[in-house]
Amino acid sequence: MSLSLARSDAGQGTRILSGPVISILSVAGFLLVWFIAAEIAQSRMLPGPVAVIEYIYKESVHGDLVTQLGITLWRVIASFVVAMAIGSMLGLAMGQSPALNRVLDPWLIVLLNLPALVIIILAYVWFGLNEAAAIGAVALNKIPNVIVTLREGARALDPGLDEMARAYRLSPWSKLRNVTLPQLQPYFAAASRSGLSLIWKIVLVVELLGRPNGVGFELHLNFQLFNVTAILGYTLAFVAVMLAIEYLLVQPIERHATRWRNKPV
Amino acid sequence: MQRAGVTSQFEIRIDEKTYVGADGSRLTAIRDFVLDVAQESMTVLMGPSGCGKTTLLRIVAGLDDRFVGKVNVPEGARIGVMFQEPRLLPWRTVRQNIELVAAPDFSAEDLEWLAQAVGIADMLPRYPQELSLGLARRVALARAFATKPDLLLLDEPFVSLDERTADRLRRLLLEVWSARPTTAILVTHNAREAILLADQLVLLASRPTHVVTVETIAVPQAERDPQAIEAIHVDLLERYPANFSGR
Numbered sequence: 001m002s003l004s005l006a007r008s009d010a011g012q013g014t015r016i017l018s019g020p021v022i023s024i025l026s027v028a029g030f031l032l033v034w035f036i037a038a039e040i041a042q043s044r045m046l047p048g049p050v051a052v053i054e055y056i057y058k059e060s061v062h063g064d065l066v067t068q069l070g071i072t073l074w075r076v077i078a079s080f081v082v083a084m085a086i087g088s089m090l091g092l093a094m095g096q097s098p099a100l101n102r103v104l105d106p107w108l109i110v111l112l113n114l115p116a117l118v119i120i121i122l123a124y125v126w127f128g129l130n131e132a133a134a135i136g137a138v139a140l141n142k143i144p145n146v147i148v149t150l151r152e153g154a155r156a157l158d159p160g161l162d163e164m165a166r167a168y169r170l171s172p173w174s175k176l177r178n179v180t181l182p183q184l185q186p187y188f189a190a191a192s193r194s195g196l197s198l199i200w201k202i203v204l205v206v207e208l209l210g211r212p213n214g215v216g217f218e219l220h221l222n223f224q225l226f227n228v229t230a231i232l233g234y235t236l237a238f239v240a241v242m243l244a245i246e247y248l249l250v251q252p253i254e255r256h257a258t259r260w261r262n263k264p265v
Numbered sequence: 266m267q268r269a270g271v272t273s274q275f276e277i278r279i280d281e282k283t284y285v286g287a288d289g290s291r292l293t294a295i296r297d298f299v300l301d302v303a304q305e306s307m308t309v310l311m312g313p314s315g316c317g318k319t320t321l322l323r324i325v326a327g328l329d330d331r332f333v334g335k336v337n338v339p340e341g342a343r344i345g346v347m348f349q350e351p352r353l354l355p356w357r358t359v360r361q362n363i364e365l366v367a368a369p370d371f372s373a374e375d376l377e378w379l380a381q382a383v384g385i386a387d388m389l390p391r392y393p394q395e396l397s398l399g400l401a402r403r404v405a406l407a408r409a410f411a412t413k414p415d416l417l418l419l420d421e422p423f424v425s426l427d428e429r430t431a432d433r434l435r436r437l438l439l440e441v442w443s444a445r446p447t448t449a450i451l452v453t454h455n456a457r458e459a460i461l462l463a464d465q466l467v468l469l470a471s472r473p474t475h476v477v478t479v480e481t482i483a484v485p486q487a488e489r490d491p492q493a494i495e496a497i498h499v500d501l502l503e504r505y506p507a508n509f510s511g512r
Contacts, residue, residue: 160348161352163328164348166327167327167344167418168365168366169343170366174365260355260394
């Protein structure tokens with residue numbers, strides 16, 4: 001009796017630790033370390049979390065922090081959509097056709113190894129300092145990763161289910177929706193995960209080099225003014241936006257798409 | 266049950282089916298195979314394991330067109346297939362798996378009747394991963410019938426089940442099939458299964474596969490109890506020892 005009680009207590013304990021509590025504790029720990037480091041340093045070069053959060057609040061109410069975040073977010077989303085659309089189509093085609101794969105593989109390897117900075121500079125030189133060049137350059141940096149991931153997905157498609165779909169004469173659209181895309185879902189998830197974080201970092205570089213607005217432009221400006229509070233403020237605010245997208249958009253979608261998995265028998 | 270536009274017989278003629286290996290070696294799997302499949306009857310193809318039965322069925326299903334010959338399955342004929350593995354879509358519920366391939370006039374009552382008949386009525390909202398192999402096979406059987414097929418193809422549908430489950434499923438197949446008479450081709454290497462189910466029992470020789478003989482079993486399936494099956498088995502064993510010994 002006492003033994004089973006003890007066991008259920010232990011179960012309760014791990015459930016609390018595995019919940020959101022541990023994530024919150026972890027974030028609080030990070031803020032604490034930052035706070036202590038700033039208190040010890042007492043320098044304009046390392047403002048504490050309170051000063052940075054105050055800056056974010058002040059700039060979003062009186063300044064144009066929200067506008068700049070919005071502009072950068074739009075560029076992230078536009079590049080992401082372009083990269084995922086083109087990358088997954090090419091990846092699927094290359095995964096299913098060995099001939100096409102042999103033709104395009106050298107291009108893919110070149111693109112994979114081309115530094116982001118080179119693509120950005122060339123895009124600005126050739127197409128001018130405009131929005132299309134900026135978004136195109138970012139997408140081009142991401143496309144090879146999407147291709148590689150989705151190509152693996154296309155190669156891992158289950159031939160048994162493919163035969164089933166053909167034997168039952170499913171229409172191409174029905175087959176895509178019911179048989180092919182669900183199998184590719186983990187690969188889409190992996191590509192978009194790594195995609196979002198990579199893309200927003202490259203968007204900042206694109207903005208720094210050739211755009212008159214956005215978080216990257218503001219970071220550049222405040223770097224010249226040596227305003228570390230502003231740099232940390234903009235960074236923190238945008239990281240918060242990306243975390244919100246991850247937890248409020250990406251993860252719920254993923255949970256919905258994988259609800260059939262790991263159900264107890 | 267005669268349907269417009271569907272001829273009374275399915276004609277299968279495979280002159281030759283050859284696999285070419287990666288090293289260029291050639292292996293002839295089927296040669297001079299001819300079979301007329303009578304409508305609304307159960308044709309059972311029986312032959313040893315690995316004799317090209319699955320290859321044959323894949324050709325009839327239209328999954329493989331690299332062969333010499335002609336499979337006369339009318340244009341627009343509906344086909345239901347039960348593969349060796351259930352091949353259900355794990356991300357769709359049992360109900361969705363069945364409805365995805367169902368005939369246009371497959372109604373809610375049809376689904377209810379079919380689910381009841383194969384004993385999966387409680388499983389409709391579940392996902393395939395929650396089912397045992399036996400249950401998944403029942404779902405695959407229901408799915409094959411949901412197409413209201415002109416031609417039903419069954420590829421060793423009860424293999425790797427324990428004998429009791431397999432036997433229950435064979436009886437289930439007979440029940441559903443008798444209620445909805447369908448032209449069916451089943452392949453198996455199991456002699457007793459073949460004798461229990463067949464109207465026409467087609468004995469195959471292996472490598473390259475061809476027809477040895479076609480036996481018509483006159484006793485209605487419903488009257489084939491273990492004694493009757495044993496009697497037919499003894500008779501066939503005497504006449505075709507090569508096909509029935511070792512089983």
